[in-house]
Amino acid sequence: MNEPRNDLPARQDSRQILIDATLASIADIGLIRSSVSEIVARAGLSRGMIHLHFQSKESLLAAAAEFAYYRYYNRLERHLQTADTAPQFRIEALILCDLSEDGLTESIVRTTHEFQAATRAYPMLAPFSDTRDGRLRTYFERAFEDILRDLDDPDPALTAQDLTTGLVAMMEGLWVDFLLHPQNFDRQQAARIVFRMLAGALPRHFDLLGARRRPA
Amino acid sequence: MNEPRNDLPARQDSRQILIDATLASIADIGLIRSSVSEIVARAGLSRGMIHLHFQSKESLLAAAAEFAYYRYYNRLERHLQTADTAPQFRIEALILCDLSEDGLTESIVRTTHEFQAATRAYPMLAPFSDTRDGRLRTYFERAFEDILRDLDDPDPALTAQDLTTGLVAMMEGLWVDFLLHPQNFDRQQAARIVFRMLAGALPRHFDLLGARRRPA
DNA sequence: GGCTAAACTGGACAATCGTCCATATTTGAC
DNA sequence: GTCAAATATGGACGATTGTCCAGTTTAGCC
Secondary structure, three states: OOOOOOOOOOHHHHHHHHHHHHHHHHHHHOOOOOOHHHHHHHHOOOOOHHHHHOOOHHHHHHHHHHHHHHHHHHHHHHHHHHOOOOHHHHHHHHHHHHHOOOOOOHHHHHHHHHHHHHOOOOHHHHHHOOOOOHHHHHHHHHHHHHHHHOOOOOOOOOOHHHHHHHHHHHHHHHHHHHHHOOOOOOHHHHHHHHHHHHHHHOOOOEEOOEEOOOOO | OOOOOOOOOOHHHHHHHHHHHHHHHHHHHOOOOOOHHHHHHHHOOOOOHHHHHOOOHHHHHHHHHHHHHHHHHHHHHHHHHHOOOOHHHHHHHHHHHHHOOOOOOHHHHHHHHHHHHHOOOOHHHHHHOOOOOHHHHHHHHHHHHHHHHOOOOOOOOOOHHHHHHHHHHHHHHHHHHHHHOOOOOOHHHHHHHHHHHHHHHOOOOEEOOEEOOOOO
C-alpha cells in the first residue's frame, strides 16, 4: 500500500482550494479577468475540476461568495459572544470587529465589492452580496431598541431604524474609503468618526472612544 | 445637394451615442456582460465604430467613466452656485443634490459602482472612479473649516477632516444602500440621518431638516 | 494485490471576445 | 458636379471564453 503523500492536498480539499483560488484571483486581478483558466492555474488543478465540483463558473462564484459571506458573519458572531451583553457594548463589538486588522483587509473588501457589482451579471450571487443587510441590521436594530427603551427622556424622532440605517451606511462607506485608499486609511480615525456619530445621538451610551461603561 | 437628413443623427454625435449606449448597457446588464457587440447593438451602429472613435474598448470605458464623472460634478457645482454662501448651506446643497431624484438614480449608482469595481481590471478608469474623493472632499473640508473657525467654544477633538471623512463615508454608504435596495430607499429618511449626524457634532449649524438659517 | 468508485486530467468543442481592415457611404469645400 | 476627407459598415482574424467528456490516476475496501 502506498504511503499517503502528505505533500499533496487530500482530494476532498480541492473544492475548497478552488474557492480560495477564486477569491484570491478576484482580489488580485478583479472578477472580469478571473477566467476559469486563471482560477484553475492559481489552484494548481486542471480545467475540468470546476465542472466536477461545481456545475458551472457561476456556481463556483456563488460558492465563493457564500463562503466569504459566512466567514464574515462567523467572525462577527464570535466577537459578539465575547462582548458585554449591554446593548451599547454589542454595538461597539460589531463596529470594532468590522474595522479590525483582520476583519477589514484589502482582500476582503475587494472581493465583497466585486461580488456586489457582479450581481447584475450573475444573479446567483445576490443572496450573498448584501452583507450588511439582513443579519447585521437586525443585530444593530435590536440593540438600539434596547437602548431607546430604557431612555428616560426619549426623543420621538430618534428611531432604532434611523440609527441602524445611518450606522450601516457609515460602515459601508468606510469600507469603500478603505477600498479606494487603503494606504491612507486610519482605523482609529474611522472608529472615532463612527463613535462620534453615535455619541451625538446617544451621548449617555457612547463617547469618542466607544461605549460608555455605565450610562451616566 | 442633398437635404440634411434630420431623422439620422449627425455624424459627430456617434461618439456620444456610443458613450450613452455604454453607460446604459452597464447600468442594465453590468460591465461583465457589456461586450463590444452589445454596446454597438444598443447604439445602433456597426462594430467598427468603437475602433474609429476610440482606440479600444478600454478607452471607450474610460471615456464613459469620464463623461459620468464630469456630469456628476457639473450637477454638483450648479447646485452649489444657487446656494447661500454660508458654509452650512454649501454643505446642505451638496448633500441634497447627492440624494435628489435626478442626482441619485439607479442608472447612475449602478454605473458608478461598476466603474469602481472594474478599476482593477481596467486601470484607465482609476481617475474617474473615486468620485467622492478629491473635489467633493475639498468642498466639504473648506466649509467645515469655515464653521469650526467661527466657533466660540471649539472642541479641539472635532476636526474638519474627521467631519469630512464621516460625511463622505455616510453618503457613499447611502448610495450603496440605494444600489442594493432601491425600492426600499427613502430619500427623506436618508437626508434626516445625514443631518442628524451633523447636528450631533454642530448643533448650532444643523438640525434634522438641514442647515440652520442663522447660527443661534 | 485486485477492484470499484471517486477524483482528476487535459484536449476538443462551439461560441464569443476585442481588434482590424477593405470597402462603402456621406460630408463639405471648391 | 467633382473630389478628397471624414464617417460608417460588416466580415474576417486569432485569441480566449466556458463547457464538456473520454480517458487516466488515485483512494479505500475486500
